[in-house]
Every structure is written in C-alpha cells, then in structure tokens.
Amino acid sequence: MSWFEKKKEKVAIAPEKAIWAVCPKCASRFAPEEWKKASSICPKCGYAGRVSARARIAMTADEGTFKEVFREVSYSDHLKFRDAAGAYRDKIEATIRKTGETESIVMGTCEIGGIRAMLGVMDFSFMGGSLGTGTGERIARACEQAIEERRPLVIFSASGGARMHEGILSLMQMAKTSAAIGRLKEAGLAYISVLTDPTTGGVSASYAMLGDINITEPRALIGFAGRRVIENTIHQKLPDDFQSAEYLLEHGFIDRIVERKDMKAFIAKMLRYLSR
C-alpha cells in the first residue's frame, strides 16, 4: 500500500505556519494571511488543502446538529506489532494524545441542508488516515445504524490506505466496509463518497470508490498504487496530472469535482435527489 509515498513528500511545513505559504501542488507562494483568508484553497491553482475532520464537519453539517457516535471504538493491537521505531501501541497512543481523536474517522449523525444523514470524516493527521480495525468497525456500525434509522451515508475520505501495523485484519476492513456499504445500498439508501486529498491504497480500493455518487475536490490525489511504485514498474515518468481529481474525472471514476465552497450545497442536493 502506498501511504509511505506521502510521508516522504517534502511538505514539511504547513502552509499557514511558514513565512511564505507554499501551495503543495503548484508551489506558488503567498503571504500567510492570504492563504489563511482563502481557507486553505490555493488562490493560484485551486488545490483544496487538507483540513481536520472537525473542520470538515463544521463545513458540512448544519450548525449544532452533529452528534458523534462510536468514539469508544478505537484501535486494537491484535498483532502486538513492533517495528524499527518501537511498538505500534506507543505510536498510536501518542497520536491519540496529539490529535484528540481516537480513530482515523470521526462518525456521527447530523443534518446536511436539513436532511438527516450519517456523516463520517477521515482525518489524515491520524496515522495518515490509515484504515485500521477501529476505522472499519466505525464504518460498519455507521452503515448498520443508517439502515436502522433510514439515513443516507456521507463519507469524506483522506487516507494513505490500510494500516499495516494491524496486519491482515486491516486488510479485512476493506472487505468489511465494502460489505456494509453493499447492505446499505441494498436497503435503498444512498451513499455519497467524497474523496479528498489524498485518497489512495486500500481506502480508494474499498469504501471510497463505492459511492452512488463519487465527488472530489480540485487537484486532489486519488489512486491505488503509489506514483513511485508505478514508475518503477513501467520504467517511465508519469505525467504531473496522473492520479489527480481531474484525471479521474476524465477516466470516468468521479461524478463531479466540486469546489469546497459549493460542497455542502451539492451534497444536500444529491441527498434530496436520492431520497424517496
């Protein structure tokens, strides 16, 4: 899986903290105030920068309607995994302390434009948004509750893929989430998937690509394998726009690229069309 690809990307300083705000996509420089004013949207190329799950929820759910669920469902260290840097448990406990989140997806019920929905938002700052057993469990439970309460499901993905520290059981979450979404659809409910920057590996190859409607944001990275892995396989340099939102739209895997300012309204509109 490819989430390490991202780790090595040389965007060490968040644009809003640097002397110059530098767009990670087009490398244009801006005064930090300008970047901030643009709400992490590059004024030059339109790239929609990464935001936390909480910020995304605030942009999406009607004010005061979001009720978080399954916060108690967290990681499980089934393998007692250790690598060169130490124990997985220590690493993820530190992540929990740092981010205040207990898994890579925040799930809750809410209203979007007045429509009752189940909303899940992934947070890339939590272990690279990796899909662990806790993440998969939250999504499966969300589907089951959504069926019970007749709510459509909206998931914003941001992930490097499966969480290898949880071994085979992280892989199995691809099956678990896809099966749960299959049941949700069979129950006559809509699933809207928003693939935000970046959505790759085991997450793009499971629930993120299964939307009745697949949406993304300008210039988001979406793909299965990592760019370097592919370049090493085909022995060729890939074009810059490879695996971009625009590339996926052109190849038929995305319904629409929606700008962040229009996202909530577009989701609400789709939910209205996809209701009985």
Add this chain to the structure above:
Amino acid sequence: MASEKTTKNLSAWERVKLARDPNRPHFRDFIALVASDFEELHGDRLVSDDKALAGGFATIDGRKVLVLGHNKGKNVEENMAANFGMANPDGYRKAMRLAKLAERFSIPVVTFVDTPGAYPGDTAEARGQAEAIAKSLEFFSLLKTPVVVVITGEGGSGGALAIAVGDKVLMMENAVYSVISPEGCAGILWRDGSKAPEAAEALKITAQDLKSLGAVDEIVKEPAGGAQKNHAAAAKAVKKAIIAALDELEGVDAEELVARRYEKIRSYGRFSK
C-alpha cells in the same frame, strides 16, 4: 532450505519463500489435478481478457463449479504473458462477470488466490484498479451463491482480497497472506528493504497466524517439504477441503447464505474493549 524434512517449524520468511517457489503448483496445475473438466471463459466484455486472472466452468467431484484464479505461469514467457499473476482491473471485472453468471444458475464459485498484488501500472490506474477491487469486495459480499476461497500461494493485499471474500476461506499450510509485502513493509517501517524477514514475522502472515486471528477458516496440510515437492498430494488435500466446504454450503438458502457471509466478514477484527 530448511524445508527438506519438515515444514512444521518454519519462520514466516521461510514460508514466504515457499509460497513464492516457482515450482509450487499454480492455478492451472491445481485445476488439472482437482477438476475432471475445465472450460476456460475469457474477457470482461469491456476492455480485454486479463491473462493474470483466469476463470471458467469446471467439474469437481461430479459437481458444477465456477473456478477463478490468479495465473502466474511456469516460465519467463508464461510469467510475462500472465503479468506474474498481477491482475489488471479487467481481471477483477471478468471475475465478477463470470461469478454473476454462476449465481444465475446457482453454481458455487471456487477461487484460487496466488498473487503478489494487483498490478501497479499506469493503464491499471487509468482503468480504475481501485474501483475494480472495491466493487469486487462489495460484489462478492452480496453474491447469492456459495463462494469457497483457497489461498494457495501468495495472498498479496487488495489484489488477493478482491477474489478472497467468501463463505469458507481455506489456506494452504505454506501460503502467506498479507496487507503488504514484507519487503514493502520493511522499506517503510524499517527504512530498509533487507529487513523483510523481520517484517514478515511482525505482520503475522502465515496460515497458523491467520487462523488464530480469525482471518481464515481452515488450514490445508501440504506434503512433506511443501506443495512444490508433490503437486498430486497437495492437490488431493485441496480437493478434499473444497469438497467438504461445498458439502457444508450446499442447500443453504441464498438469503441465509449472504446473511451468514456478512456476519463472517463483519467479525474480522471485531472491536471488543
């Protein structure tokens, strides 16, 4: 190699080497030994016929089944033609097409999993590798006919899982099944690809490990020294396990079958605290 006499106490890395042994029986070897008849069917009806993932109707123990399997090839030319068992989206879409046909006639599906992973190529991305795998996972979870899975060699991540969602998951004794290759994991978490043996150990990828984690149902014993030493004996054990699984699933109402399959998938890594 330590596998001459016994394969009982092999390290995870030794199993990886056995699982990748070029002389290990592959899909076509198994079919020739397990089935009395096999009629291959080609193509996804969209783009191409993926040689890395083969399928067709077969007869096993007098029963009609649909078989699907990763195809690796025996020599360099065959390896190249089969893309070393790394399927394109076309392969997964062919698998779904054929399985849908099997469902219409209540024919059980038997899959043989043996792949380093889904093909990481530019055309694979352009045709939607992620979408094809995702769709396959959803599709097999809902399929209204029995699905028996046999992990025969390398279970390489999403490319393996795409045809490994089923009612009964069997795994050969020296097969491995992992979220990432040991080399890939070592490169990331150890920053050193040569630490693959350590990564293999940490990832818990052997049949024994997977059974205790609940990711596979049964381990199929291999002949002394490994399946590559005796294809006929290996195939005999696989055939016996497939027949037992088919027996168990025969006559189960389709709705009940899908409900049970969901419960099974749902239980993978179930959270309990």
